[in-house]
Amino acid sequence: MTKDVIALTPKMPDTWALLAGLYAGGPDLDVGTAHDGAVVQLRTLAGRPLVSVEAPLLVHLPGEAQRLLGSEVPIPEVPFWWTEARASTAVPEAEALAGSLCGRLTTLLGGATWPPSAATTQVVHTPDDADEAVTAHPAPEGTLPAVDVLTDSTAVVIADRPVIPLTAWLSDVLRATTASGRALHIVTPHRARLSLPLRTALTGAPNRWVVQHPDCGYYDGLSGAILRWQDGTFAPALTAEGKATVATPFTQPGAGTERQLIVSLRTHHEADADLVLGCPLDTAWHRLTGTPPTGWGPAEPINLPWSTRQLTELARGRAPEPTHVLAVGDPDRAAIATLRITRTKTGIAQDTTLALGYGECETPPLDTVEALAETLAAEHGLTTMLTSVRRARRDLTIPPQFEAPPIPTAFTLGPSEVRDIGLTHARRPPLSLRPTQLGTTSNPALHYLLGDGTDAQAWTTLDQLITHLKNA
Incomplete structure (x- = not known):
């Protein structure tokens, strides 16, 4: 390693x-x-x-x-x-x-x-x-950063840390592999975990987290499929019937009673010289934890004290290119967020995902979500917000074991979306579900309660709701 x-x-x-x-x-x-x-x-x-x-x-x-x-x-x-x-x-x-x-x-x-x-x-x-028959030449500017193994299809990075973070170097490797049409495969021992930002960045084929385990060789830390090195890449080791096999260590019990609350929201504002970015994230953090974020930065370790002013300056300096940053909170309250800021044809969009961890004796504050949605809709240009709960580690790291997907608990439609869809149509989905109207009568948002995070049927309900809203 x-x-x-x-x-x-x-x-x-x-x-x-x-x-x-x-x-x-x-x-x-x-x-x-x-x-x-x-x-x-x-x-x-x-x-x-x-x-x-x-x-x-x-x-x-x-x-x-x-x-x-x-x-x-x-x-x-x-x-x-x-x-x-x-x-x-x-x-x-x-x-x-x-x-x-x-x-x-x-x-x-x-x-x-x-x-x-x-x-x-x-x-x-x-x-x-x-x-030795070694001739080294300086790498041309813009080429792939040095990795451990490089083939025509795959860049392999071997790492051995307790938590594998999304460092600035690893971010560069991921961007370069994507630009070159290659997959990024990160190989770790079985005791390692991924940070949540790195897990999010690796989402989607052909990138993989390759776990090395003494009992079964290599397996995919996110899907559990046993892997073999074949034709210059890690690929599933298929049975005679052409099926992938799940590694036994991947199926071991995981987080138990620990849970995570995940809030994904999108806001939109007209481009304005006085617009301060990061405020929707700051508001959500305050409402759900009682404190603001403590720090932010473009990669891990996250090193800068929280400042919406400095974040805004960074995004303006990078415009019209998008800006992607991370945020963390107080060490006693496990919380981490990703924020992506992009220019649109009509203004500035902020896509935020905030994850918070809760132990056995802690309860996710689901009762505060509606009030948060109302504030975001009234003050921060909320477009949509999805709240969900999952059984997973309180520390928000990702182990190489099966973790059930999150279960949605609430969905909020912002005022601009309600106007586009039509209030009457949005209020009457073909379900027993009836939304709560937030804000003013002339400019309302709609908040749909989907459950308490324990019944996976909520995904079916959400899918039917989204289909209804799209068919306005």
């Missing part, structure tokens, strides 16, 4: 500290840069990359390191610097080289190295590839 090593330091790794770290391989290695200088690489003299070091990231959020790394190392007080070194799988010594690089940084600057066992300050001697 590839080994990522991370230095968590209370001080910023300056030039001298980085130089000391980069001498972990002695004077016989070369140093280069990639991705417009955002990545520093230790290379052999022939140009083979050994360790890639990401630009240090200043993390302001308490609990973010524990969310992604666990409690294995003492985390410095916030703010602290997160410096990530990614070892190549092509050279066995590269892992020790990454550990020595990060160990030297924490020796000079304080803090801790993850994993703790990787930290050293020794000089790591790597094999001289001068006599």
Whole structure:
């Protein structure tokens, strides 16, 4: 497995500290840069990359390191610097080289190295590839970032962490593989879990989460299908009848009584110089948790204090391209959200998905959803909102086990959609379902209660409702 090593330091790794770290391989290695200088690489003299070091990231959020790394190392007080070194799988010594690089940084600057066992300050001697048939050339700009295995159809990334996050590097890999027409397959040990943002990003074929298990080889962590490496990609190992087989570990009991509340909403505003983005998410977070989000950022670890002003500036700077960001909350209340901001022909759309985790003795606040819908409709240009509940881990990570899909509990139609469909038609679906009218009589929203999240029949009801609304 590839080994990522991370230095968590209370001080910023300056030039001298980085130089000391980069001498972990002695004077016989070369140093280069990639991705417009955002990545520093230790290379052999022939140009083979050994360790890639990401630009240090200043993390302001308490609990973010524990969310992604666990409690294995003492985390410095916030703010602290997160410096990530990614070892190549092509050279066995590269892992020790990454550990020595990060160990030297924490020796000079304080803090801790993850994993703790990787930290050293020794000089790591790597094999001289001068006599090997290896010729390395700089990658052209815009090509696929370095991955562990690359074939005509698939890019394979091997990762070994407690939680595999949607890092900036992995986001770049996903974009590049999509642009090149390849699949991205992330290979992990069976004890690993995915963060919710990475799970969302991997949704849809041909991308896969490939789990390596000692009892059954490889299987798909999201579908359970046993996999084999065939023709340059991981594909289901079919039986003689042409059917896929589900791995036994995938069927083991999962979250038990833990649950998640998922709120997916879309809002729309006319483009305006005074429009502040992120407010619908902020409002939903306040109503459902009693507190605002604590942080946001484009990738994990999420490192910036929550600021709708800064989020708006980022989106305006990227326009007309879409902006995709993540948000997290207080460590004591498991919550994470994705927000996608896009330009439309008539204004600005914000698509938000907020997930909250609840333990055995906690109850999802379903009784607050209607009031939230009314506020969003009145103040934030709500178009639609779907609320659902699922049995899944409170910490919102995804294990390589079967988890039942969410069950819808409520659907809200915003005022603009009600006008387009027609109030009379929208109020009278061919069901026993009757919506609650929210807002003013002249500009109402409609809120449809579908259940309490325990009866999967709610999906059938929702499907019939959507079909009725589309046939206006």
